[in-house]
Amino acid sequence: MRIASRPLLVVLLLCPVWAWADGFQSPESIRDAAIASLGPGVQAEVRVDPRTRMPACAQALQAAANGPASVAVRCADNPGWQLYVPVRRADGEPLAQAAAPARAGLRPLSGRRLKPVGFTPEPEAPPLVQRGDPVTLVSRVGGMEVRMAGRAMGAAAVGATVSVENTGSRRIIRGRLVGPGVVEVQL
Template sequence: MRQSFLPLLLALALCTGIAPAAEPITPPEAIRAAAVAAVGGDLATTEAAVDPNLRMATCSATLQAVPTSARIVRVRCPDQPGWQLYVPVQVRDIEKVLVVTQPVQAGETITADMLAMRRRDMAGAGSGFADPAALVGQTAQRSLAPGAAPTREDMSEGPLLRRGDPVVLVSKAGGIEVRVAGRALGRAAPGGAISVENLQSRRIIRGRVVGAGIVEVMR
């Protein structure tokens, strides 16, 4: 994994801080440790791509490290003239979670025979499932490839409404409820917003899915 970061690391280094061969250097491990600490990680769970052959000039002050994005940390020597280096980082969060063992299409209901427990890096992926009872019976909101770990954002607890599906459009005002036939113009899970065509007036109305095939007009 570390090797894949090295071209990027070398491209991001400011060459003015590279020490001649005979001069002392800042240990690459010290640069790596500073980058890891900046993202609140530790050396066991965080990968910081620092070339072990890198020769940055020795630094008399404490290295300063600040994240500039979710995957990049700027490590700086505050000496004069000093130097700075942009280090790619990757935080790992290895968990035992449920994965699907076969392709799953959007709108398909998850069954127990689709699932297996595997170790996956869930860093930045969302909240996975460790209990089959919490996942079985839910509906996939998007397609999942074999081996993918479904997250709570991928699932809904009811059937997925898809473009072209017939719906009942419900409008409530002043204690009066009106129901008309409609047609879904997009895809939405229960609780999600969707555009619906009123088949009686041909108007396009924005609503929220409140039940199986039922969309309540949003006001």
Template structure:
């Protein structure tokens, strides 16, 4: 009986999360990404399901802000990787691409979800985190690791992820 309840509870918890594919598609559409562009979302990310259409807008040359307007809703900054040709085409399409470089754009704000990256040698570990401050590309900020709740320092990369620094 307990196993049946546990299985039922696990199935309900799994159903109560936002599918990641619509978030990826919205991010790619916001940046008008073509070809082999990839929206970088942690596979373990769990967000409340959105009952409304997702809203996605460019937040920089390689980052899209995707949000759910439900109450309480959520907001996610999604880094998008592209080939060099696709990046040049996308920057030409953005209205302020020539005036605003990615280095001057505020990429993350306090409370925004980010992807933490830590590596030694050829091994890289990625995990979800929450920004504890505001940063621009190349800037240093504190991030709370979602799984361990430890606070680490990292440098914000152009793709919107945060590289842990020692």
């Protein structure tokens, strides 16, 4: 019985090795891309969990410092992926000071996401209702319209989803703000 179980044990131990060769990016290549993004001569400790299973990337991995203690490693395939790798420099300096220029139109930002260079977010609309403001709940079905009194549970701009308390039933309902003090609900 012992002899028959050894080949099975060998097969089970080799399965993780076969898995990396079968369509997954190796953790070592992710680690190497993170180290390369720090620039030449920078000594750092980079940890990538050996159990990481990201789809294999047909293109070269892109990486950029993403704050003082992480590097964003990205696969630009379609669909691609992005992984944040924790990094600690040996000299204790923050990564942002030693980071090489971002590659392929990406730039490091404080926060957790990378955005293309030249990206300008749309300005946010100011909130039209604030928490506690009285609102009118409107529900339309067919040719019928029902209106109820409510109280906003948070701030919202036109088009945003907001939670509202129905003042009659004390039930919390989510709806979309369609105008000043008017929340449309789907029932």
